[in-house]
Amino acid sequence: MRQQLLTIYERLFAVYGPQGWWPGDSPFEVIVGAILTQNTAWSNVERAIANLRAAGALTPAGLLALTTEETARLVRPAGYFNTKARKLRAVVEFLDQEYGGDLDRLFALDTATLRETLLSLYGIGPETADSILLYAAGRPVFVVDAYTRRIFSRLGLVPETVTYHDLQALFSDHLPSDVSLFNEYHALIVRHGKVRCTSRQPGCDSCPLSEGCVYPSPADGI
């Protein structure tokens, strides 16, 4: 299994190259982006982040200074703006009250405790928590998303109904615990998952995972 997972990684890397994630300038910006991108195209998130930056709200103190209504107006382009404004508010209020707004103090927690802490916050589920752990806190935690489930179930490595935890374990249990590897692997999965297959042929030459075509296609209704 280890070699199989590494081979898939190498094929993706050979085709797409290094992805350079996360597309954010600071750990706090990564947290904001991780919440804003929930079920949302990144291009829309970029507009919202630009609005927050212009408002000086890409720091815990800057964001805390805004009302939830003001935040909602700024993140409107990212969709679900009322919900996401509440989520961002929950994070900065927690950070302010428990850690004096100091992200470094929160990140001083050990990985397991930090994950539980993040999951206890409104609006942070498994994928968002793990994205923060990996891309903001630099912990060796594998991030699972819808693309991961789709691609690896189609490869026959897990059932389509696999849980988040079990799918994460597939990687955690068989790969070296390496932040750079986990970073690049997840980013490559997202990159590959966005591609729409045009040939619709399993094992087609253009698919970097030619052992089995894993492109989603219109024929699949996806």
Place this chain on the structure above:
DNA sequence: GCCCAGGTGGGTA
């Protein structure tokens, strides 16, 4: 016009 995007929380059986 219709489908989809780097999920999560809340409600019901």
Place this chain on the structure above:
DNA sequence: TACCCACATGGG
């Protein structure tokens, strides 16, 4: 546990 559904903008 296992489904539902709401949440919402912007691009193809």
